[in-house]
Amino acid sequence: MEAGLDKFAELVPVAIIRTDAAGSCVHVNKRWCLLTDLTRAAAAGLGWLSALHPEDRERVFRQLTEAASKTTEYVDEFRFQTSAGTARVVSARFLPLLDDKRKLSGYLGAITDITERRATEERLRRLAHDLGERVKELDCLFGISHIVEHSGGSLKYVIQATARLLPRSWVHSEVACARIVMSGLESRTENYSDTPWKQTASIFLHGEQVGVVEVCYLKEMPARDEGPFAAEERRLIDAVAERLGRVAERLQAERSFREKDQELRERLTHLTRVSVMGEMASSIAHEVNQPLTAIAAYAQACRRMLDAGMTDSALVLDVLERIGDEALRAGDIIHRLGNLVQRRESRQSDCDINELIRGIEKLALVDARLHDVELRLELGTTLPPILADGIQIQQVVLNLIRNSIDALEDTPAGKKDIVVRTTARDEAEVQVSVTDSGCGLPEDAEDKLFEPFFTTKEAGMGMGLSISRSIVTSHGGRMWFSHNPGAGATFFFTIPTGSGDDHGTS
Amino acid sequence: MGRAKPTVFVVDDDPAVLDSVQLLLRSVGLDAETFSSAREFLDAYDPERPGCLVLDIRMPGMSGLELQARLDSMGSTLPIVFVTAHGDVPMAVQAVKSGAIDFIEKPFCDQELIDRTQQAIEENARIREQLANRKEIAERIASLTPRERQVMELVIAGNTNKLIAHDLGISQRTVEIHRARVMDKLQAESVSELVQMVMRARQ
Numbered sequence: 001m002e003a004g005l006d007k008f009a010e011l012v013p014v015a016i017i018r019t020d021a022a023g024s025c026v027h028v029n030k031r032w033c034l035l036t037d038l039t040r041a042a043a044a045g046l047g048w049l050s051a052l053h054p055e056d057r058e059r060v061f062r063q064l065t066e067a068a069s070k071t072t073e074y075v076d077e078f079r080f081q082t083s084a085g086t087a088r089v090v091s092a093r094f095l096p097l098l099d100d101k102r103k104l105s106g107y108l109g110a111i112t113d114i115t116e117r118r119a120t121e122e123r124l125r126r127l128a129h130d131l132g133e134r135v136k137e138l139d140c141l142f143g144i145s146h147i148v149e150h151s152g153g154s155l156k157y158v159i160q161a162t163a164r165l166l167p168r169s170w171v172h173s174e175v176a177c178a179r180i181v182m183s184g185l186e187s188r189t190e191n192y193s194d195t196p197w198k199q200t201a202s203i204f205l206h207g208e209q210v211g212v213v214e215v216c217y218l219k220e221m222p223a224r225d226e227g228p229f230a231a232e233e234r235r236l237i238d239a240v241a242e243r244l245g246r247v248a249e250r251l252q253a254e255r256s257f258r259e260k261d262q263e264l265r266e267r268l269t270h271l272t273r274v275s276v277m278g279e280m281a282s283s284i285a286h287e288v289n290q291p292l293t294a295i296a297a298y299a300q301a302c303r304r305m306l307d308a309g310m311t312d313s314a315l316v317l318d319v320l321e322r323i324g325d326e327a328l329r330a331g332d333i334i335h336r337l338g339n340l341v342q343r344r345e346s347r348q349s350d351c352d353i354n355e356l357i358r359g360i361e362k363l364a365l366v367d368a369r370l371h372d373v374e375l376r377l378e379l380g381t382t383l384p385p386i387l388a389d390g391i392q393i394q395q396v397v398l399n400l401i402r403n404s405i406d407a408l409e410d411t412p413a414g415k416k417d418i419v420v421r422t423t424a425r426d427e428a429e430v431q432v433s434v435t436d437s438g439c440g441l442p443e444d445a446e447d448k449l450f451e452p453f454f455t456t457k458e459a460g461m462g463m464g465l466s467i468s469r470s471i472v473t474s475h476g477g478r479m480w481f482s483h484n485p486g487a488g489a490t491f492f493f494t495i496p497t498g499s500g501d502d503h504g505t506s
Numbered sequence: 507m508g509r510a511k512p513t514v515f516v517v518d519d520d521p522a523v524l525d526s527v528q529l530l531l532r533s534v535g536l537d538a539e540t541f542s543s544a545r546e547f548l549d550a551y552d553p554e555r556p557g558c559l560v561l562d563i564r565m566p567g568m569s570g571l572e573l574q575a576r577l578d579s580m581g582s583t584l585p586i587v588f589v590t591a592h593g594d595v596p597m598a599v600q601a602v603k604s605g606a607i608d609f610i611e612k613p614f615c616d617q618e619l620i621d622r623t624q625q626a627i628e629e630n631a632r633i634r635e636q637l638a639n640r641k642e643i644a645e646r647i648a649s650l651t652p653r654e655r656q657v658m659e660l661v662i663a664g665n666t667n668k669l670i671a672h673d674l675g676i677s678q679r680t681v682e683i684h685r686a687r688v689m690d691k692l693q694a695e696s697v698s699e700l701v702q703m704v705m706r707a708r709q
Contacts, residue, residue: 297613319529
C-alpha cells in the first residue's frame with residue numbers, strides 16, 4: 001500500500017513527504033527533493049527537518065508531534081531554506097495515516113511552494129495600502145486646490161480651510177488636530193493643542209520660510225515611521241506645505257497683476273482725459289488768453305497814464321482791481337483744467353451729480369461757445385447722491401459733450417444744440433444724458449462704437465467712448481445711446497446711488 | 507467832413523478785453539468805442555465816421571473774418587487791425603490777404619497795438635482825403651458845359667488849340683476862351699496839373 005502511495009506521489013505536482021508516527025521521514029518524492037534541495041538520503045529520518053528554515057524548524061516539528069498525539073491533521077505555512085540560502089514559503093498539509101488497527105502509522109504531507117503567490121499578495125497588499133494613502137493625499141491636495149479656487153484670492157481663507165481639511169487625512173484622524181501659521185496669519189482646528197506627538201513642515205515663498213504646517217496627535221499612538229506618523233504622512237504634510245507656498249506665490253502674483261492692471265487702467269483713463277483736453281486745447285488757450293490780454297492792456301494803460309503825469313489814484317486803483325479779477329479768472333480756468341488733467345488714484349465717495357456737472361460747465365461752455373454751440377443744462381432736482389469717483393464722472397460727461405460738439409460741426413449755426421440732463425431713474429440709479437442735434441451716428445458704427453480705437457473722427461484716438469463706458473461699468477452703471485427722432489443722438493449713462501456713508505474707497 | 511476826430515472801433519466778445527483795450531487807447535489820447543459782437547458793430551456802423559477797426563478774429567456768431575467780408579461788400583474803407591489768439595495764424599494771414607492792415611497776437615504789446623492803430627488811422631485819413639479830393643474834381647468836371655468838356659478831353663489828349671479848333675469847327679479864339687474856363691473851373695495851374703487831376707478822378 002505504501003509503495004503504491006509512493007509511486008502515486010511521483011505523479012502529483014506537489015512535494016510529498018511520508019513520515020512514520022514519530023515524524024521520521026520514510027519517503028519523499030522527487031519534487032520534494034527539488035524544492036528543498038535535499039537528496040532522499042539526506043531527508044531520511046529526521047534529516048528532512050534540516051530543509052526547514054531555522055526559525056520555523058522547531059515550531060513545525062513540535063506542532064506535527066502535537067497533531068500526532070491527537071491523530072489530527074496538521075496544516076501550516078512555513079519556510080524552507082535551501083543549502084544555497086534561498087527561502088521558499090510553502091503551504092503544507094499533513095494527513096495522518098492509520099494502520100489496520102486504526103492506529104497512527106505516520107503522516108503524509110503535501111507541500112506547495114507559495115513563495116510567488118505570497119510575494120504577489122504582499123505586493124498587492126502594499127499597492128492597495130499605497131493607493132489608499134495616495135488617495136488620501138490626492139483627496140487632501142485636491143481639497144486644497146478646491147479651496148484655492150473658491151478663496152477669491154484670500155490667503156486667510158485658504159489657510160483656514162486647509163487647516164480644517166488636514167486631520168482627516170491622517171491615519172488616526174480622530175485624535176488629529178492641525179495648525180497653519182503663515183505670512184502673519186494663523187489658523188488652527190478647534191481641537192488644536194500643542195502636543196509632543198507633532199509633525200511639522202515649513203512653508204517657503206521665494207526660497208524664504210514664511211510659515212509652518214503642523215499636525216499633532218492629541219495622545220500617544222503606536223510608533224510608526226516617524227514617531228506615530230507614517231512615511232506617507234510625512235510626504236503629505238510636505239506636499240501641503242509646498243502647495244501652500246505655491247498658492248501664496250500665485251496669490252501674490254495675482255494681486256500684483258491686479259494692481260498693475262488697475263494702474264494701467266488708470267493711466268489709460270488719464271491719457272484719454274488728457275487727450276480730450278488736447279482736443280479742447282485751442283478753445284481753452286483762447287479762454288485763458290482773454291484775461292491775460294486784458295491784464296497786459298490794463299497794466300500798460302496804467303503805466304501810460306502815470307507816465308503822462310495822471311494823478312487820479314482812484315482810477316488807477318480801480319484798474320488794479322480789474323487786473324486782479326482777470327488774474328483770478330485765468331487762474332480759475334487753469335485750476336479747473338488742472339483738476340481734470342492731474343493723475344491720481346481712483347477715489348470713490350458720495351457725490352452730487354449736478355455739482356459735478358456744474359464743475360465742468362465752464363470748460364464745456366468755453367468749448368461750445370467757440371464752436372457756436374448752444375449748451376444747456378437741465379439738471380434734475382433733489383437727486384440722491386451717487387457713489388463715484390467725481391473726476392472720472394466729469395471726464396465721461398466732458399467726453400460726451402466733446403463728441404457732441406464734433407458731431408455738430410456741419411450743422412448750420414443756430415441749430416447747434418446740446419442738452420445735458422440729469423434725472424433719478426429710481427432710488428438706486430441716477431441717469432445722465434447728453435443729447436445733440438448733430439449728424440447722428442452711422443448705422444454700422446453702432447456695434448463698434450464702444451470698442452477701443454474705433455473712431456469716426458479724423459483726429460480721434462478712438463478711446464473716448466470705450467474708456468467712458470469702462471468708467472461707468474466700473475462704477476456699476478451702464479452706458480448706451482439712441483438715435484434722436486429729429487437729428488443727432490443721445491448718450492445715456494447711469495450711476496448707482498451712494499450708500500449714504502461718508503466715504504468709501506475702492 | 508474829414509475833419510471829424512477819428513475813432514477806434516474795438517470789437518471783441520470778451521468784456522474785460524474790450525474794457526482794457528479801450529482804456530489803453532484812451533491813455534494815448536485816442537477815442538475808442540467798444541462793441542461786444544460783430545452784429546452790434548454793424549448795427550452802429552456809419553461809413554462817414556473816420557478811424558479804424560480793431561477786430562477779434564474768433565468770435566461766436568459772426569466771426570471777424572465774416573465782418574471783414576461784410577464791410578468789404580458794403581464798400582467800406584475802414585482799415586482793420588485784427589486781433590488773434592495763438593494758433594489762429596492761418597486765419598490771420600487770410601485776413602491780411604483780404605486787405606487788413608495787419609494782425610497782432612493776444613496778449614499784445616501796447617506799443618504794437620498803438621502803432622498799428624495809428625497806422626490804420628493815418629491810412630484811413632489818407633484814403634478819405636484821396637476820396638474827398640477825387641469827389642471834388644469829379645464835381646468840378648461835372649460843372650463844365652458840354653463844349654468845355656469836349657475841349658478839355660482834346661486838351662488832355664495833347665492836341666494844340668489849332669487842331670482842336672479844326673476838329674470842332676470853331677475858331678481858335680473860341681477854343682482859347684473854353685480852355686481858360688476849363689482851367690479856371692478845375693482850378694488847374696497848368697495842363698500837366700489838369701491831366702493829373704482828371705486821371706486821379708478817373709481811377
